[in-house]
Amino acid sequence: MRSISTVSKKTLQTSYDLEGPSVKNQDSAPETFLTSDHANSNRIDQAWDQDNQQWWDWYMSLAENEAGDAEAQLEELPPAAIIDFPTADELSEHLEAPYTIDQDQIDAFQRDGFIKLKELISPAALGLLRSEMSQLFKQAESKLGSRFGSLEMMWPGNAVLKQFVFSRRLARLAAELLGVPRVRLYHDNALSKQPGCGRTPWHYDGHHFPIATRDVCTVWLPLQAIPDNMGPLGFARGLHLVDMVKNIPFNKFDTSYDQKIMEKFRAEGVDVESGPFDLGEASFHHNFCFHTAGPNHTTTQRMVLATTYFADGARVIDAPHMVNGDWRQFMPGIEPGDVIDTELNPILYSS
Secondary structure, X not given: OOOOOOOOOOEEEOOOOOOOOOOOOXXXXXXXXXXXXXXXXXXOOOOOOOOHHHHHHHHHOOOOOOOOHHHOOOXXXXXXXXXXXXXXXXXXXXXXOOOOOOHHHHXXXXXXXXXXXXXXOOHHHHHHHHHHHHHHHHHOHHHHOOOEEEEEOOHHHOHHHHHXXXXXXXXXXXXXXXXXXXXXXXXXXXXXXXXOOOOEEEEOHHHOOOEOOOOEEEEEEEOOOEOHHHOOEEEEOXXXXXXXXXXXXXXXXXXXXXXXXXXXXXXXXXOEEOOOEOOOOEEEEEOOOOEEEOOOOXXXXXXXXXXXXXXXXXXXXXXXXHHHOOHHHHOOOOOOOOEOOOOOOOEEEEO
């Protein structure tokens, strides 16, 4: 990997002690986040009728948290080093340059459903991205109001975010890992797990994305190192696990789905990879890979940029539902069953 030189005069003290938005109680009952149409029925085949931050407020309330998590003492992390931002040319060169993986890594991803790659993005580039995303979160602060903030579709209006979302370096890896010649963009997703925020429930993205193919993956790019107590992403090893738990019913009103998934994984001895992320390390996970994330027991925001890719030629599923969120925002002008080919879903890599 070629590292970006740090010759820019612009610097960032990456202490990350940014003021977060006001928070809602994650322990609130899930129905408190639903409109009456959804709260009055146990059906999930209805379309989601709120925005995506409200979707996340509801979805995070489906996570089972351990007793005492809400009162856990938050640990203050050491301040990060002062770093220089890359120049525009340096950033462009870095995000275009290939990152080499071998066939064993591709085979492991296609078997396990995930892979973690060290030194994927340089600290200088991450510092710039974190600074940019911090400003976007501050601008949206009044709309978030949650311990788990989410912003989507930032790239059309932000040049820095577009460089990362359109990175050939990342999109090429997605295509290689999936084993497809071309990948399109589904959407970008900035995630901010605030200090004190609890677990993210066990789930697989194939349940969330209304895309009728298994050839979908997401790069999960942390904007700081993530120690164990900050809530790193954890993966259940093996794409076969979707079949193992297919008879566990999803419940939109409580944490029972999350609980039963955990119980099943323990009973079957499923291997879970949930270790920390180094600075510059990122993961790719398949849309049929079960994953979760722990609570953030630090005083630092856990910020991540997640970008999702899918194989060119895929269609929208025939019957989208509430768990798909506001999917029309990401794929405008098409209907269930249509091939996904819109201006917001460009091809990002073609071999």
